[in-house]
Amino acid sequence: xxxxxxxxxxxxxxxxxxxxxxxxxxxxxxxxxxxxxxxxxxxxxxxxxxxxxxxxxxxxxxxxxxxxxxxxxxxxxxxxxxxxxxxxxxxxxxxxxxxxxxxxxxxxxxxxxxxxxxxxxxxxxxxxxxxxxxxxxxxxxxxxxxxxxxxxxxxxxxxxxxxxxxxxxxxxxxxxxxxxxxxxxxxxxxxxxxxxxxxxxxxxxxxxxxxxxxxxxxxxxxxxxxxxxxxxxxxxxxxxxxxxxxxxxxxxxxxxxxxxxxxxxxxxxxxxxxxxxxxxxxxxxxxxxxxxxxxxxxxxxxxxxxxxxxxxxxxxxxxxxxx
Amino acid sequence: xxxxxxxxxxxxxxxxxxxxxxxxxxxxxxxxxxxxxxxxxxxxxxxxxxxxxxxxxxxxxxxxxxxxxxxxxxxxxxxxxxxxxxxxxxxxxxxxxxxxxxxxxxxxxxxxxxxxxxxxxxxxxxxxxxxxxxxxxxxxxxxxxxxxxxxxxxxxxxxxxxxxxxxxxxxxxxxxxxxxxxxxxxxxxxxxxxxxxxxxxxxxxxxxxxxxxxxxxxxxxxxxxxxxxxxxxxxxxxxxxxxxxxxxxxxxxxxxxxxxxxxxxxxxxxxxxxxxxxxxxxxxxxxxxxxxxxxxxxxxxxxxxxxxxxxxxxxxx
Numbered sequence: 132x133x134x135x136x137x138x139x140x141x142x143x144x145x146x147x148x149x150x151x152x153x154x155x156x157x158x159x160x161x162x163x164x165x166x167x168x169x170x171x172x173x174x175x176x177x178x179x180x181x182x183x184x185x186x187x188x189x190x191x192x193x194x195x196x197x198x199x200x201x202x203x204x205x206x207x208x209x210x211x212x213x214x215x216x217x218x219x220x221x222x223x224x225x226x227x228x229x230x231x232x233x234x235x236x237x238x239x240x241x242x243x244x245x246x247x248x249x250x251x252x253x254x255x256x257x258x259x260x261x262x263x264x265x266x267x268x269x270x271x272x273x274x275x276x277x278x279x280x281x282x283x284x285x286x287x288x289x290x291x292x293x294x295x296x297x298x299x300x301x302x303x304x305x306x307x308x309x310x311x312x313x314x315x316x317x318x319x320x321x322x323x324x325x326x327x328x329x330x331x332x333x334x335x336x337x338x339x340x341x342x343x344x345x346x347x348x349x350x351x352x353x354x355x356x357x358x359x360x361x362x363x364x365x366x367x368x369x370x371x372x373x374x375x376x377x378x379x380x381x382x383x384x385x386x387x388x389x390x391x392x393x394x395x396x397x398x399x400x401x402x403x404x405x406x407x408x409x410x411x412x413x414x415x416x417x418x419x420x421x422x423x424x425x426x427x428x429x430x431x432x433x434x435x436x437x438x439x440x441x442x443x444x445x446x447x448x449x450x451x452x453x454x
Numbered sequence: 455x456x457x458x459x460x461x462x463x464x465x466x467x468x469x470x471x472x473x474x475x476x477x478x479x480x481x482x483x484x485x486x487x488x489x490x491x492x493x494x495x496x497x498x499x500x501x502x503x504x505x506x507x508x509x510x511x512x513x514x515x516x517x518x519x520x521x522x523x524x525x526x527x528x529x530x531x532x533x534x535x536x537x538x539x540x541x542x543x544x545x546x547x548x549x550x551x552x553x554x555x556x557x558x559x560x561x562x563x564x565x566x567x568x569x570x571x572x573x574x575x576x577x578x579x580x581x582x583x584x585x586x587x588x589x590x591x592x593x594x595x596x597x598x599x600x601x602x603x604x605x606x607x608x609x610x611x612x613x614x615x616x617x618x619x620x621x622x623x624x625x626x627x628x629x630x631x632x633x634x635x636x637x638x639x640x641x642x643x644x645x646x647x648x649x650x651x652x653x654x655x656x657x658x659x660x661x662x663x664x665x666x667x668x669x670x671x672x673x674x675x676x677x678x679x680x681x682x683x684x685x686x687x688x689x690x691x692x693x694x695x696x697x698x699x700x701x702x703x704x705x706x707x708x709x710x711x712x713x714x715x716x717x718x719x720x721x722x723x724x725x726x727x728x729x730x731x732x733x734x735x736x737x738x739x740x741x742x743x744x745x746x747x748x749x750x751x752x753x754x755x756x757x758x759x760x761x762x763x764x765x766x767x768x769x770x771x
Contacts, residue, residue, distance in 0.1 A: 188672050212680075220678035227676075232669040235687050237694075237765055247677040282766050298677065 135306055135338035136162040136185065140198040143180050147193035150410040154180040156362040157198070159436075162306070167332060167339045169353035169370075171346065171385070175406055177362035178342045182308050185340070186219050202306060221251045224304040228311040230291035234283040240294045241279030244301050251302040266297040270327060289320035296327065300335070307332075309341045313348060325351050346389060350374060358382045361407050361417035364436065368443030378445040378453045380422045416447070424449045459759055466755050470748060474526065477744040478519050481736045531741035536733045541741035544726065549708075549745060552715070552722030556707035558643035563650030564700050567593075570651070571658025571696075572689075578663055586655065593652030602645040602717040609641060616641050619719040642718040646711060650703035657699045661692040694765040701757035705750050 143155040155177040162168050170178040183189060185200055187207060200207040203222055210218055227233035235243060244266065245259035254262075260279070267275030270293040283291055292312060299307060309328065313321040329352055332339055343349050349356055350370055357367035358379065366379040377383045384402035404421035407413065413420060415430040422429065428448060436444040447453070493502060506512045510521060525532070531541035567590070574586035610618035617638050665671065665688050674684045712724035719725070723742055730739040 183672075186676050188676060216678050216680050218678075219676055225673070225676045227669060227673055229669065233673040235670045235674065235691065236767060237690050238687070246679070246683075250678050250683065284767055302678070 137201045169349035172359035176359040223306040224299040225308040230295040366445040473747040532737040534738045536735040548726040559646035563647035567651040567654030570655040574659040575662025590652040590655035593648040599713040
C-alpha cells in the first residue's frame with residue numbers, strides 16, 4: 132500500500148495566550164492510499180489540531196509547527212503561500228463539524244461550490260454549475276437544481292452536511308479530512324452521512340482521516356484507529372485489534388466507559404480524574420495520574436510507541452499487564 | 455420579497471400617524487398661545503380673537519388636528535408666521551441643503567471609517583489597529599463645532615483655499631453641482647464626517663474581527679481561496695450591518711446638524727429649526743419637525759428593505 136499521508140513527529144504549539152499550549156506533541160501517523168484512519172480522543176486531545184495541521188489552518192502568527200507532513204510526496208509545512216492555496220481543496224480537502232458555521236451564510240451553497248471549482252480550474256461559470264449539480268446528485272440531495280440556489284439557513288442539518296461533502300469533493304481531492312462530521316447531526320442522519328461517506332470513499336478511492344470522539348462511529352467507518360491523549364498518540368492499530376484487544380490503559384478506559392453496553396441500573400464506568408492541562412503536562416506519561424496501573428517510572432519518562440502485535444502499537448511501559 | 459416590503463410599509467403607517475399627532479400637540483404644550491409671540495403687546499382682545507379665528511386656534515383640538523392633517527396630506531404646512539412664506543417650500547429647500555451636506559458627510563465618513571475599520575480588524579492588536587482606533591475615538595469625541603472652527607481657521611483664514619460660510623456664491627437657491635458650489639460644501643461636510651467615521655470604523659472593526667474568527671473563514675481557506683478571495687466574503691458579510699449603521703448615521707446627521715450648520719451658516723434644516731425656535735415661528739417649527747420625523751421613519755424603512763435584500767436571513771426575523 133502506498134502512503135497518501137505521512138506525518139512525522141508533528142508538534143503544534145499555540146503561542147497566542149499567556150502560556151504556550153502544546154496541543155500536539157510529537158505525533159507520527161501514516162495513511163495508506165484508499166485507507167480510512169479514525170483519530171479517536173476526547174475534546175482537547177489534539178485530534179482536531181492534528182487534522183487542521185494537514186491544511187495548515189492554524190493562524191501562523193499564533194502557532195508554531197515542527198516536524199513534517201508529507202502528502203503526495205510534498206512537505207506541507209514547506210509549501211509557499213501560493214502552493215498552499217492550490218494544495219488546499221485541490222489535493223486535500225476538509226469536511227467541518229458544523230456545516231451551519233462552516234458555510235458562508237450570505238452566499239448560496241451553489242455559489243460556494245462553483246467558487247471552489249473555479250478557483251482550482253479554468254472553466255466557465257455554466258460548466259462549474261453543471262459540475263456542482265452533478266456533485267449534488269452524487270451526495271443525493273433531492274431536487275438538486277433548486278437546492279443549489281438555497282442559502283445554508285434554508286437547508287436542514289443533514290442537507291447542509293451533504294452540501295459540505297459535495298463542496299469538499301468539488302475539486303477531486305485524493306485525501307479527505309473529516310472533523311467530527313456527524314457530531315452535530317441527529318442519530319438517524321448520522322448513519323446516513325456515514326454510509327454516504329463510506330460509499331464515496333469506496334467509489335472514488337479516497338484516503339480519509341476521520342476525527343471523532345465516538346467509538347461507534349470509528350468502528351463503522353475506519354480501517355485503522357489511532358487513539359490520542361493530551362496531544363500524543365497512545366495506541367494505534369487496526370479497528371479489530373484496538374477494539375477487541377486494547378493495550379493502552381486509556382483505550383481500555385474509553386472502551387469500558389461506553390454507555391451503549393450498560394444495562395439499566397448498572398453503574399456507568401468512568402475514567403477517574405480529568406484530562407491534563409496542556410500548559411503544564413506532567414513530565415512522564417500524561418495519563419499516569421489517572422491510570423490504575425501507573426508505576427513510579429511512568430511519572431518520569433514519556434513512554435514511546437512500541438509494537439505490541441502485528442501493526443499494533445501502544446505507548447505504555449506496562450503493556451505486559453494489559454494482555 | 456415583495457410581500458416583505460408591503461408588510462414593512464404597512465407597519466410604518468401607525469408610526470407616521472403617531473408622529474403627526476406628537477408634532478401637532480407640540481405646539482399646544484408650549485405655554486401661552488402660539489399667536490402671543492407675533493401679536494403686538496397692546497393688541498386689542500378683538501384683534502386677538504380675530505387672529506385666533508383666522509388661524510383656527512379657537513376650535514377644539516381634535517378638529518384642529520383634523521384640519522391640519524387634511525392640509526398636510528395635500529402638501530400644505532401653512533405659512534411661516536415670521537416671513538409669511540409657505541412652510542412647505544421653506545422646509546423642502548432646507549431639507550435639500552441638509553441632505554446634500556449629510557450625504558456628503560456620510561459618504562466621506564463611510565469610506566474613511568470602513569477603510570480604517572477593515573485595517574484595524576485585519577491587523578487586530580498591531581500598530582495599524584492602534585492608530586486606526588485612536589483616529590476613530592478622536593472622531594467620536596472631538597466637539598465638531600470646535601473642529602469646524604479650527605478647519606475654518608486653517609483652510610479659509612490661513613490658506614484661503616475654501617469659503618468659510620454660506621451655501622453657495624449666490625446663496626443656495628440656484629444650486630448647481632459644479633465646483634463653485636461644491637467648494638462651499640467641503641468644510642462643513644468634512645467636519646460633519648468625523649462622527650460617522652468614528653462610529654463606522656468601530657462597528658466595522660468589531661464586525662471584521664468577529665467574522666475573521668468564524669469557522670467559515672477557515673473553511674474558505676481550506677477550499678483554497680487566497681487572502682483576496684476570503685476578503686470578498688468578509689466584506690459581503692460585514693456589509694449589511696455596516697450599511698445599517700451608515701443609514702442610521704445619515705439619519706442622525708440630518709436632524710442633528712444644528713451646531714455645524716450654525717457654525718458654517720449652511721442653510722439647512724438645523725439652521726431653519728434654530729431660527730424657528732428663536733423666533734417662536736410655530737407653524738415653521740411644527741412643519742419642519744414633522745418633515746424631519748417622517749424622513750427618519752422613511753429612512754428606517756429603506757434601511758430595513760435594503761438589509762433584507764443583501765442578507766436573506768433578515769427576512770425571516
